[in-house]
Amino acid sequence: MSDVNEQTCQRCGEPVELEREDYELFERMHPDCFHYAFEHDLDRPGLGVDEDCGDPACPSGA
């Protein structure tokens, strides 16, 4: 059994400080990383992470 306290982002490799439930919900990533991995370039494939994709939840927006 692995260390349940060790939650590492599948995308950026940094520790994820979320409730276990939320961590699983975001496919074991940061919410921002999840957005970039699955949502960010859906409408505009290849969109850079420093560009706003138009999603209100986009970390690159605002």
Ligand SMILES: [Zn+2]
């Ligand atoms: Zn991450």
Ligand SMILES: [Zn+2]
């Ligand atoms: Zn976005």
